Amino acid sequence: MLFVSDNNQEFAALKTRPATMADVGKLAGVSPMTVSRALRPDTSVSTKTREKIEKAAKELGYLIDSNAAGFASRRTGFVAVTIPSINNANFADTLRGLTDGLKQSGLQVLLGYTNYDVAEEERLVEQLLKRRPEAIVVTGGNHTPHCRALLQNAGIPVLEIWDDPADPVDTVIGFSNAGACALIVEHLVAQGHTRIGFLGSDETRDRRGKDRHLGFVEALERHGLVSDRTIFSAIAPSSMREGAACATQLLDRWPDTQAIMCVSDLVAFGAMSQCQRRGLKVPQDIAICGFGAYDLSEFAVPAITTIDVGAGQIGATTAQTVLDRLMGNTPNPSRILLTPKVIVRESSAS
């Protein structure tokens, strides 16, 4: 059986046509409609008929076509999700919380990653919207104008997560990146540090990183401390490599730095490695703090002080909120802000 016209040779037919409900119905001696009912829960079909149908379906290796079902019922069962990167333990945790929370509902996550680029996000959101998801979850609250318009006009719940945007599109489930960072500064100041550096990354791309830096600056200023010891990598987001390189720059320029706050645990780990290679003892010679509560920080030697923003919890809450919105329980936008927690570990303990 060919699926492709003769003049279009791409995608030659490898498939044999899969069985349909009509095929199953014919074999079971019932109408396709009865098959449709039998294959769904909570539908009235006699036990005998259902058994006949299940036998026939099994015999044919029949699997329902979810696309066709969604098409007919106008419910695709998709929830679109964008994250900045797939290779990031924090977003992976959020994703796990989200998918696990959606598991019972029959909703499926359609995932895309933006590579920390709002232009890419725009393309991605458009592509995802073409699949007619029932809700869309975007990481971050910073979008191109067109992307914003797409989200606003999509006619479905829009959830912005991992952020606290001043002007949200719809519903927000996040936290204040600036506020979280301020907590770390309070901790470092309480430890008696005054010469505190910051390692970040290109702020136009990593918007959450920018907010963290803002929180850092503001918190230092509240204590009357200067905040000029800052190194940004040109690459965003910064990771271990940039952490190591930026730590080198920071220490070369301000050798008397007492503590370094890093935009993420990965940067902190790279920075700490570099300190150790330079013969600096952490925390005796210099304190290091990260952000994100990656496993890495717990098992590093010394273990790294960090911020736990509740990545998994964000995902779980997002799932619940999506379900609430779709079931009409909470038809209105809301703003749910979680409270990040400092986890003090060896790398900054006196």
Next chain:
Amino acid sequence: MLFVSDNNQEFAALKTRPATMADVGKLAGVSPMTVSRALRPDTSVSTKTREKIEKAAKELGYLIDSNAAGFASRRTGFVAVTIPSINNANFADTLRGLTDGLKQSGLQVLLGYTNYDVAEEERLVEQLLKRRPEAIVVTGGNHTPHCRALLQNAGIPVLEIWDDPADPVDTVIGFSNAGACALIVEHLVAQGHTRIGFLGSDETRDRRGKDRHLGFVEALERHGLVSDRTIFSAIAPSSMREGAACATQLLDRWPDTQAIMCVSDLVAFGAMSQCQRRGLKVPQDIAICGFGAYDLSEFAVPAITTIDVGAGQIGATTAQTVLDRLMGNTPNPSRILLTPKVIVRESSAS
């Protein structure tokens, strides 16, 4: 990408009906069919008509319904992919190679994770197949009988990756986990080590880990060495925590161990941390090797010797192979095996 879950439930409709091709056609004064043509490349529509249509589409904020389009053309544009875990840098690299390689083709990845569980894989594969993907990529070559049957009867290209199964369903893009591990053993033996331990995880769940252990045992035996210094964590896959715990057990039981081979870099990192906490110097007192070439290993102090299996390359090759299969260039199954490379670093250098 798509994540998949089970069951069904009712959702209230929040959506206003999005514009259709008919709406666009009406506004532009043409038939829906002409709109369909205008919105696709390589179709014959006059420039003037196309402009009218694009203007109308823009005005209505029209986005094509990919599900309906796929339904009508019997080409969903989905490529189903299963990976064991979303929170794993190796699989993330493969996924990135895969999605990037598919980007130009208009094919979209539908993703699900199995949590290293073949029963979960079976459910997932079934769920994914219901979306009628044009090809399916599964990580690993170990499946339940029913899952195997599902894959075989799907009528689409099936690609098993990250493995070298003895009896593949269809096409294989992987490497020998056992062979890769043997390379590490050769390296350690060449360094003069004879008392070599292994840290792994529950072998029924982590099949690739099992193969790695097999390769370890065989390689030791080739050198006439004993391979009893082995600790498996009950948790699979092992990560940093288990690496630390299992290293403790190994060192308590065989304090004179000279080198430890770990099932992954994460385990190696946990083990190395534990060694350091016990006052052992790496590599002077004990050598440590990992598997997977995670960033972590490069920036750890000391940097960790590991195996680079070419995770990104597996993804890129998989994408290319999927395209070849779908375009009929390479209609037959093939077996593509990449060659893992040892990266010798400080943790095992003499």
Next chain:
DNA sequence: TTGAAAGCGCTAACAC
């Protein structure tokens, strides 16, 4: 270059 008719596989709505 454009349009009309048919239908993809399924479900909603209404019969019986």
Next chain:
DNA sequence: GTGTTAGCGCTTTCAA
């Protein structure tokens, strides 16, 4: 409890 009819939004096919 089961069948019939209609149609979801689009593309295929054929005709003009």
